[in-house]
Amino acid sequence: MKxxxxxxxxRFFAPLAESEPGAFGLTDDAASISIKEGRxxxxxxxxxxxxxxxxxxxxxxxxxxxxxxxLSDLASMGAAPRAYxxxxxxxxxxxxxxxxxxxxxxxxVQKTHGMVLIGGDTVATPGPLTLSVCMxxxxxxxxxxxxxxxxxxxxxxxxxxxxxxxxxxxSLHGGLAGLEPAMREELEDRYHRPRPRIxxxxxxxxxxNAAVDVSDGLVADLAHLCESSSAxxxxxxxxxxxxxxxxxxxxxxPELLTAVLTGGDDYELLFTAPRESAQALSRLxxxxxxxxxxxGSITESAEEKGEVRVxxxxxxxxxxxxxxxxxFG
Amino acid sequence: MKxxxxxxxxRFFAPLAESEPGAFGLTDDAASISIKEGRxxxxxxxxxxxxxxxxxxxxxxxxxxxxxxxLSDLASMGAAPRAYxxxxxxxxxxxxxxxxxxxxxxxxVQKTHGMVLIGGDTVATPGPLTLSVCMxxxxxxxxxxxxxxxxxxxxxxxxxxxxxxxxxxxSLHGGLAGLEPAMREELEDRYHRPRPRIxxxxxxxxxxNAAVDVSDGLVADLAHLCESSSAxxxxxxxxxxxxxxxxxxxxxxPELLTAVLTGGDDYELLFTAPRESAQALSRLxxxxxxxxxxxGSITESAEEKGEVRVxxxxxxxxxxxxxxxxxFG
Numbered sequence: 001m002k003x004x005x006x007x008x009x010x011r012f013f014a015p016l017a018e019s020e021p022g023a024f025g026l027t028d029d030a031a032s033i034s035i036k037e038g039r040x041x042x043x044x045x046x047x048x049x050x051x052x053x054x055x056x057x058x059x060x061x062x063x064x065x066x067x068x069x070x071l072s073d074l075a076s077m078g079a080a081p082r083a084y085x086x087x088x089x090x091x092x093x094x095x096x097x098x099x100x101x102x103x104x105x106x107x108x109v110q111k112t113h114g115m116v117l118i119g120g121d122t123v124a125t126p127g128p129l130t131l132s133v134c135m136x137x138x139x140x141x142x143x144x145x146x147x148x149x150x151x152x153x154x155x156x157x158x159x160x161x162x163x164x165x166x167x168x169x170x171s172l173h174g175g176l177a178g179l180e181p182a183m184r185e186e187l188e189d190r191y192h193r194p195r196p197r198i199x200x201x202x203x204x205x206x207x208x209n210a211a212v213d214v215s216d217g218l219v220a221d222l223a224h225l226c227e228s229s230s231a232x233x234x235x236x237x238x239x240x241x242x243x244x245x246x247x248x249x250x251x252x253x254p255e256l257l258t259a260v261l262t263g264g265d266d267y268e269l270l271f272t273a274p275r276e277s278a279q280a281l282s283r284l285x286x287x288x289x290x291x292x293x294x295x296g297s298i299t300e301s302a303e304e305k306g307e308v309r310v311x312x313x314x315x316x317x318x319x320x321x322x323x324x325x326x327x328f329g
Numbered sequence: 330m331k332x333x334x335x336x337x338x339x340r341f342f343a344p345l346a347e348s349e350p351g352a353f354g355l356t357d358d359a360a361s362i363s364i365k366e367g368r369x370x371x372x373x374x375x376x377x378x379x380x381x382x383x384x385x386x387x388x389x390x391x392x393x394x395x396x397x398x399x400l401s402d403l404a405s406m407g408a409a410p411r412a413y414x415x416x417x418x419x420x421x422x423x424x425x426x427x428x429x430x431x432x433x434x435x436x437x438v439q440k441t442h443g444m445v446l447i448g449g450d451t452v453a454t455p456g457p458l459t460l461s462v463c464m465x466x467x468x469x470x471x472x473x474x475x476x477x478x479x480x481x482x483x484x485x486x487x488x489x490x491x492x493x494x495x496x497x498x499x500s501l502h503g504g505l506a507g508l509e510p511a512m513r514e515e516l517e518d519r520y521h522r523p524r525p526r527i528x529x530x531x532x533x534x535x536x537x538n539a540a541v542d543v544s545d546g547l548v549a550d551l552a553h554l555c556e557s558s559s560a561x562x563x564x565x566x567x568x569x570x571x572x573x574x575x576x577x578x579x580x581x582x583p584e585l586l587t588a589v590l591t592g593g594d595d596y597e598l599l600f601t602a603p604r605e606s607a608q609a610l611s612r613l614x615x616x617x618x619x620x621x622x623x624x625g626s627i628t629e630s631a632e633e634k635g636e637v638r639v640x641x642x643x644x645x646x647x648x649x650x651x652x653x654x655x656x657f658g
Contacts, residue, residue, distance in 0.1 A: 022368070024475065027557055029402040029542055030372035030466070032473045035364045039351070043359035044414040044463060046450045073358040085373040087416065087461035121375045127456020132416035134373060134463030137359070144361045146353065213358055228356055 005122050011096075012103040013086070016110065016117035020083065023118040031118035033083060039144055041079035041137035045069045049129040053192075054172060059098045061192045062131070063105035069215065070135040071113055071196035072267040076213040078145040078201045079137030081115040087132040089125035113198060143205045145271070150210040150229035154272035154298040157208075157281065159197050159290055161243040162218050164190035166263020167256065178252050183245035190243075194267035199288055204271060207280055211271035217262040219308050219320060221270055226298070227306030229272075235296040237261060238313045258320055261310060272298050334451050340425075341432040342415070345439065345446035349412065352447040360447035362412060368473055370408035370466035374398045378458040382521075383501060388427045390521040391460070392434035398544065399464040400442055400525035401596040405542040407474040407530045408466030410444040416461040418454035442527060472534045474600070479539040479558035483601035483627040486537075486610065488526050488619055490572040491547050493519035495592020496585065507581050512574035519572075523596035528617055533600060536609055540600035546591040548637050548649060550599055555627070556635030558601075564625040566590060567642045587649055590639060601627050 009026050017023035022033040047066055049055050067084070074081055086106075110116060115135075168191030170176055171184045179187075197213075204211060212225045219235065226233050240260060242250065250256050273281060278294075285292040301307070310318045338355050346352035351362040376395055378384050396413070403410055415435075439445060444464075497520030499505055500513045508516075526542075533540060541554045548564065555562050569589060571579065579585050602610060607623075614621040630636070639647045 024477070024557075027553070028476050029405045030370045030408070032368045032370050032406065032468065032475075034367075034470075035369045037366055038363075039361045040364045040369070040465075041359045041361050042412070042414060042448055042463075042465070044416050044448055044450050046416040046418060046452050046461070048418050048452055048454045048456070050455060051453060076358045077361065079359070083371070085371060085463050087373050087375040087463070089375060089377050089459050119371055119373055121373050121461070123375050123377055124380060125377045125456065125459065126379060127377070127459065128454065130418050130454065130456065130459045132375070132450070132461040134371075134414050134416070136369075136371070139361065141363075147357050148353070224356070228353075 008099065008122060012099045013117060013120060016103060016107055020116040020118055023116065026119060033118060036138060038141045039139045041074055041077050041139055042134065043070055043073035044132060044134040045073065046130065046132040057192070059102040060105035063102045064109055064193055066131050066133055067106060067109040068194040068196045068267065070133045071198060072194060072213040072215065074135060074137040075197045075201035076145070076211045076269055077137070077139065078143060078205050079139045080202060081113045081198065082136045082138050083116050083118045084133050084135040085118060086120040088120065088122050089130040090122060091125055091127065091129055094129070145204055145208055145211045147210055147212050147225045147228035150225055150231050150272040150298045151274070152231060152298050152300045154209055154274055155278065155294045156222065156233060156235065156270065156272050156296040156298060157292050158214070158218070158241065158268055158270050158295055159200055159292055160195070160268045161241045161246060162214065162266055162268060163240070163246050163260030163263060164243050165265035166259045167246055167249050169265070170259060176249055179245065179249055183248055186243070186245050191265060194265065196267060197269045197290070200269055200290060203284055207277040208271040208273045211269055214266040214268045214270050215264055217264045218270065219261050219310060223306045223308045225270065225272070226308060230301055230305045232299045232301045232305065232307040233296055234299055234309045234311060237310050237318055239293060239295045241291055241293040262320055337428065337451060341428045342446060342449060345432060345436055349445040349447055352445065355448060362447060365467060367470045368468045370403055370406050370468055371463065372399055372402035373461060373463040374402065375459065375461040386521070388431040389434035392431045393438055393522055395460050395462055396435060396438040397523040397525045397596065399462045400527060401523060401542040401544065403464060403466040404526045404530035405474070405540045405598055406466070406468065407472060407534050408468045409531060410442045410527065411465045411467050412445050412447045413462050413464040414447060415449040417449065417451050418459040419451060420454055420456065420458055423458065474533055474537055474540045476539055476541050476554045476557035479554055479560050479601040479627045480603065481560060481627050481629045483538055483603055484607065484623045485551065485562060485564065485599065485601050485625040485627060486621050487543070487547070487570065487597055487599050487624055488529055488621055489524070489597045490570045490575060491543065491595055491597060492569070492575050492589030492592060493572050494594035495588045496575055496578050498594070499588060505578055508574065508578055512577055515572070515574050520594060523594065525596060526598045529598055529619060532613055536606040537600040537602045540598055543595040543597045543599050544593055546593045547599065548590050548639060552635045552637045554599065554601070555637060559630055559634045561628045561630045561634065561636040562625055563628055563638045563640060566639050566647055568622060568624045570620055570622040591649055
């Protein structure tokens with residue numbers, strides 16, 4: 001006998017909602033939760049098999065990525081995660097083993113980030129596995145960090161390292177064959193398992209003027225931030241923080257710089273801050289054990305707002321064939 | 330040139346978010362909205378083309394159904410609609426005309442119900458059109474209507490008429506050929522265009538003990554309500570409120586009673602209320618111009634909680650081949 005939707009929910013998903021009485025064990029029409037006075041932050045991100053992750057990706061990595069890409073959006077707003085709902089269109093191959101692995105991985109991520117599943121919808125699909133999460137976070141009134149606050153003169157910072165996810169995807173597709181297996185593995189892991197920078201986001205209010213997470217690619221997301229802020233930016237390519245495997249990959253093939261600067265899925269935070277924040281940001285980087293690297297500066301907008309000039313060590317402009325992932329490009 | 334995701338959002342979806350400053354024109358990573366002190370109600374429902382609606386369904390009807398099935402969940406909790414996010418996996422055939430029709434219909438429904446789009450994710454899919462909405466509603470603290478409050482002795486009420494959507498779907502598939510075209514059209518319209526009973530839901534607190542919306546089918550949803558309430562129910566089939574087209578269809582073929590009692594998609598409210606609410610409910614029905622019909626009563630749970638006995642005019646039990654839509658049955 002095949003599993004009914006109700007069995008499926010009670011076996012695999014209801015345990016993820018146990019700690020929230022207002023989720024009603026996922027048996028009611030909707031959840032009812034209390035929100036402390038302040039701002040509610042709401043984001044949604046969907047993943048389609050074969051589009052956002054390779055079809056053969058194991059269930060636990062899909063679950064992790066699904067939550068982490070949404071968490072990363074909360075991080076960029078400076079929000080604390082609170083709860084999420086899951087909408088899952090499941091093709092026929094999804095069986096109990098798959099669901100067990102998927103739901104265990106959700107449980108692990110939600111525990112790490114102190115949030116809870118409060119609802120969902122599980123439907124059958126003749127198409128690819130399609131997952132959508134809507135995530136709720138909380139921010140104290142007046143403490144939201146927006147994209148639109150960047151000011152000319154701000155330094156541009158990025159957390160962690162950039163380009164690992166794009167190189168990891170390249171490796172998954174058979175590229176980077178010359179790289180040591182351990183390095184390829186590290187890059188692939190960075191592609192599969194984003195590290196949402198929640199702790200950093202919670203500390204940026206008062207230091208940063210604007211923030212965005214790097215999902216479409218460093219240059220594209222910086223362009224989005226500049227467009228929202230009616231500003232422009234100069235990005236110093238040589239200052240982009242690279243992991244040891246990315247350094248090795250670029251040494252073997254310098255043309256990969258384009259993938260590093262325009263590839264997506266890094267899920268680091270890109271933010272702008274006035275010069276006077278620099279010292280506090282250095283201390284914060286030490287405290288969080290997370291590099292925060294200055295990679296350029298915000299400039300006055302010339303004709304075209306949102307323009308990003310990428311320059312090399314000599315200040316000469318580097319032209320990039322494409323500036324980031326465009327979903328319908 | 331194909332439309333990029335950003336063009337698509339700014340042309341078709343950003344106008345739906347205009348009235349909410351915290352939606353940031355759909356250009357930021359997340360929305361930031363204020364929620365009044367009280368309970369936040371959160372629900373999500375997904376629709377897959379070919380599963381939840383026929384593939385040839387026009388875009389405006391899909392948009393209407395998508396919002397209305399979610400609104401219906403808010404209605405059953407007694408919540409006022411506030412905002413929603415939309416996650417859309419779009420196949421290749423979706424063009425500007427489709428998007429224009431779809432977004433205009435969203436605009437119309439959200440205006441009717443006083444809510445606003447605050448975010449979304451639009452992705453490409455090689456599979457069927459897959460849409461998911463997460464909707465937020467508000468309820469004053471302590472005024473949530475749950476499934477679990479039904480008490481033995483409560484009368485069971487249902488709003489509007491039941492079975493129209495199931496018969497409408499049958500008609501769309503070529504059934505009910507003997508029925509007048511205008512009647513078939515009325516039934517099909519009821520299938521495509523749910524009427525979420527928000528106004529009723531907002532008035533039920535203090536009158537009803539438990540409520541659910543009829544999405545899986547009258548008997549199945551009553552069973553869910555009973556299960557949550559650790560109760561059982563007797564449903565008097567002959568009291569089920571029927572529209573004139575449904576009456577005509579049943580007259581021509583009495584076996585359609587099964588479809589009426591177990592078919593889904595009515596999106597009426599099913600609720601239980603103590604005897605002393607009867608008069609107030611009569612007045613409310615007149616005021617809202619919406620029939621509220623007593624169709625049975627809640628009984629003590631015997632061995633099996635959630636059991637629903639369906640009886641005919643003589644009190645003899647009617648056995649039903651299946652008790653409602655099971656998504657993975």
